[in-house]
Amino acid sequence: MSVEPTSSPGGPDPAAMAMEILARQLTETVTAAGGIALAMFQSGVKSWTKGNNSPVTEADMAVDAFLHRHLTALDPGIGWLSEESADGPARLGVERLWVVDPIDGTRGFMAGGHDWAVSVALVELGRPILAALYAPASDEMFTAVAGRGAARNGVPLEVAPRRGLDGAKVAGPAAEIDLLSRRAAVEPLPRIRSLALRLARVATGEIDIAFAAGNSNDWDLAAADLIVHEAHGLLTTREGTPLTYNAPEPRHPPLICAGPALHAALVGAVPQTPFFNASPDTQ
Missing domain, CATH: 3.40.190.80 (D-Maltodextrin-Binding Protein; domain 2)
Structure with a gap:
């Protein structure tokens, strides 16, 4: 993900530069996490059912642990919410929060399909400001920064201009x-x-x-x-x-x-x- 820093009379905007660095670190981390998931996808993993009757695999847990270790190291003040981590009230008191799904689409993962992804967003005051969504099986990296646009594998994205429901x-x-x-x-x-x-x-x-x-x-x-x-x-x-x-x-x-x-x-x-x-x- 590339984010152009905003210039100011005294030079580049430090906040924009910091966001550019964080965006690059997030993309690198999610890409590496996707590599872990893909290797386990190709070799086969154990799975079981959680208390809410949804499936979970060894890959979910391995990717969750990897993301937690690397993302929390970037800034200890950023909170954490993940599908595969224990939740608690501490996250409610933070301004910024990592929101993570180690493998979104676990059923697709278990079935050998390509429709699963590693999903991470940085949420600030209730809204996402930074995102990386990686589909390792199809090698698609979706990225976005608030106010700076979205891209897939570096190519800018735009929704379809369709206006009518017929044919949608x-x-x-x-x-x-x-x-x-x-x-x-x-x-x-x-x-x-x-x-x-x-x-x-x-x-x-x-x-x-x-x-x-x-x-x-x-x-x-x-x-x-x-x-x-x-x-x-x-x-x-x-x-x-x-x-x-x-x-x-x-x-x-x-x-x-x-x-x-x-x-x-x-x-x-x-x-x-x-x-x-x-x-x-x-x-």
Whole structure:
């Protein structure tokens, strides 16, 4: 990730330079973590089920430990929230927080698919300001810095300019897509098991509309949220409310993600469109 430092009359902006360094360190760390995950993906790993009936693998734990060791060393004052680490109230008192999903899309990982990723965001006062999302199996690195844009493998990203629902490419829970299909001639896409990757592909323009059911957490969303935002898209609740991170309960209601015109059409349809009231599927 390359961030151009902002110039001031006295020279480069120190805050911008510090962010440039941190962005580079984050990208390097997430790339290395992805390498660990990919090696374990290729060799096979043990898996088990957590208390919430979701799967976890040795790779999840190994990547989580690697990221925790390296990211917390960058600045001990930055807090920590990860899917695979014990949570606690200490994070609520920090201004900045690493939000981590060591392997987003563990079911895809276990099934031998390519739709999984390492997801890390730096959240400041409730919103992501720095993100790296790496899909090792397809070698795609998505990066974003607040106010500086988003990129995939160094190429700037922009959401698709589509304005109408007809023909829109849609991904998400089947029940959501089926109900939307009753209203418009949309094109359903195969399910991407990593929610972060599903959202990031709105930023690339490969997907026009992405849905998320009401069981996603901060670590599923924060990095992709910034990537979408910096590609001039929107990720919000179905009422159009932006997401806030690092709340006591880091869980979110059903969500929609799209470019501005499609997003406005979907939010405006909430009162009269039944698909928004569908029972949540998995993510």
